[in-house]
Amino acid sequence: MKDINRRKVILDVDTGSDDAVALLLAILSERFDILGITVCWGNSDVETCTSNTLQVVDLLGSDIPVYQGCPEPMVRHLSRGRVFNNAPNRTSIVKNGKEYKTHPGTLPIPPATSLKQSLHACSFLVETIKNSPEKITLIPTAPLTNMGMALRMDPSIAENVEEIVLMGGAVGTGNASACAEANFFHDPEAAKIVIDSGIKIRIVPLNATRSAGLYREDAARLIALGTAAGKLAGDLVNMRSDASDVMQTRGGKGEPIHDALAVAWLLDEGVITEAREEKCDVDINGGACDGQMIVDTRLGYEHAPNATVAYKADRQRFMEILCEHLSKGPKA
Ligand code: BDR
Ligand code: CA
Numbered sequence: 001m002k003d004i005n006r007r008k009v010i011l012d013v014d015t016g017s018d019d020a021v022a023l024l025l026a027i028l029s030e031r032f033d034i035l036g037i038t039v040c041w042g043n044s045d046v047e048t049c050t051s052n053t054l055q056v057v058d059l060l061g062s063d064i065p066v067y068q069g070c071p072e073p074m075v076r077h078l079s080r081g082r083v084f085n086n087a088p089n090r091t092s093i094v095k096n097g098k099e100y101k102t103h104p105g106t107l108p109i110p111p112a113t114s115l116k117q118s119l120h121a122c123s124f125l126v127e128t129i130k131n132s133p134e135k136i137t138l139i140p141t142a143p144l145t146n147m148g149m150a151l152r153m154d155p156s157i158a159e160n161v162e163e164i165v166l167m168g169g170a171v172g173t174g175n176a177s178a179c180a181e182a183n184f185f186h187d188p189e190a191a192k193i194v195i196d197s198g199i200k201i202r203i204v205p206l207n208a209t210r211s212a213g214l215y216r217e218d219a220a221r222l223i224a225l226g227t228a229a230g231k232l233a234g235d236l237v238n239m240r241s242d243a244s245d246v247m248q249t250r251g252g253k254g255e256p257i258h259d260a261l262a263v264a265w266l267l268d269e270g271v272i273t274e275a276r277e278e279k280c281d282v283d284i285n286g287g288a289c290d291g292q293m294i295v296d297t298r299l300g301y302e303h304a305p306n307a308t309v310a311y312k313a314d315r316q317r318f319m320e321i322l323c324e325h326l327s328k329g330p331k332a
Contacts, residue, residue, distance in 0.1 A: 006033035007162075007266070008134055010125065012069070013259070014042025014142035015052040017103045017236040021322070022141050022167075022259035023056045024229040027064065028325040029267055035128055038067045038121035040142040042186060043091075043103040046071040049142075054112035059228050060329050063114075069121030069146040073187035082286040093247050100243040108239075109232055125150035126157055135162035139266070140194075141259035143183050144168065148190030151197055163200040167262040169280070169293030170206035171309065175249075176291065181206050184282055185291030192282040201307040203280065204262040205293060208272060212261060212313035213254020216241060221319070222326060229326040233257075254315065261313055264321045271321060274312035277305035 009032045013019040026032055037057070039050045050068040057064055076082060091102040117124070125146060129136050138161055140147050147164070150157060168183035168191060176185035184191040195201065214237050223234035237255055244250040264271045279296040283289040296303045 006031060007137055008033045008035055008132065009137045009139055010035050010038060010128065012038045012040055012121070012138065012140040012142055012146050013053055014040050014044070014049045015056060015107070016043035016049060016142075016259070017240055018257045018259040019043070019141050020052065020056050020107055020236060021233045021257050022263045023053065024060070024233055025260050025263045025267070025322065025325050026139070027057070027060050027062050028229060028328045031267060034064045035136065036065045036067055036124055038069050038125060038146050040069050040121070040146045041071050042142045042183070044105065048105065050116050051112050052107050054114055054116060055107045055109050056232075058112050058114050059109050059232065065117045067117045067119055067121040067124040070149060073143060073145050074148055074189045076187055076189065079286055082290055091243070093243065095246050100246045102240050102243045104239065107232070108235055109228070121146050122149045122153060126154045129157040129160050130154060132160055135160055137162045137266070138164045139166070139262060140164065141167040141183070141262055143186035144190035144194045145187045148187065148193040151193055158197050158199050161199045163202060164194065165202045165204070165262050165266055166194070167204045167209070167259045169203055169282075171293060171295050171311070172207065174292070175206060177288070179289055180291035181293065184293055188282050188284040188291040191291070192284055195280055195282055195306060202265065203293075203307050203309045204258070204265060205309060206256070206258070208310035208313045209256040209258040209261050210253065211311075212315035212318045213250065213256045214315070214319065215254045218254070218319055222322065225323060225327045226332055227327055228330045228332050229328070231332040233322065233326055260322065261318060264318055265310065267325075268317065268321055271313055271317045272310040273314050275308050275310045278307060278309050279303035279305055280307045280309065
């Protein structure tokens with residue numbers, strides 16, 4: 001039975017370790033009516049991301065439908081020079097014969113038994129948003145290919161979107177390249193379509209997620225909750241921490257669980273402690289700044305803001321939100 005007071009949401013994921021934690025949080029929250037989960041390519045090929053998503057849904061005994069979406073970016077892979085001009089994202093490394101990964105190929109939980117829907121994710125997005133009697137909130141934590149495609153298929157859906165709360169972008173240091181974050185870098189055109197859509201947007205860039213990194217003590221606390229959700233989240237925090245330690249990508253700080261912070265912001269406004277309304281853009285020119293998020297902070301210029309950008313988060317509060325929600329559901 002759907003509760004009409006719950007916020008109607010669609011998550012768009014590329015599961016993925018941090019997407020898995022975002023899904024656990026969203027599914028276990030009583031505040032959302034999740035109409036469906038759409039899956040994009042990104043952390044892995046779209047088939048793997050879809051089966052990982054189904055694994056999480058099954059782990060919680062949920063029947064939320066999962067729709068597979070785009071296997072490639074809108075146009076990026078057509079211009080080969082772009083792909084090779086930029087330093088690749090470091091998400092795995094081999095040391096002393098052992099491979100360390102930020103994202104597992106398959107999640108360390110039982111294989112999925114439920115099946116994806118036959119409808120394509122973009123068709124689901126268009127039909128569902130268009131026909132919903134109530135505005136829908138979109139939570140993309142993946143390259144924005146599905147979102148960009150849906151907006152190209154039917155731009156009028158923008159009118160029925162309450163807001164988009166997305167994880168992506170970086171103001172300053174990137175991860176997929178020196179200046180670009182992975183979700184924007186992997187499909188810059190789609191990111192630009194979304195940002196230029198006129199829809200109310202909240203952006204959770206690397207600035208915010210890196211300010212709320214989790215530590216091994218946090219992982220232990222999640223596992224000690226005794227639930228399947230807590231165990232998976234804790235194991236994934238540890239797995240990501242192992243990989244980052246070997247790759248030395250964290251500079252001694254906690255491990256960001258990027259995607260879960262976007263969901264947490266919807267559940268508790270106070271988890272973001274610094275956010276500003278700003279005019280954002282995305283570079284799509286294929287050079288060294290391809291996929292970079294640009295924020296126009298010049299004084300004396302007229303630039304109407306098109307997004308609210310989060311810069312800092314409260315990591316203790318983030319942990320409280322995770323513990324509160326991941327203590328629910330099946331036992332470990
Ligand atoms: C983002 O890229 C992906 O690898 C993560 O799942 C997250 O959505 C972080 O840059
Ligand atoms: Ca993701």
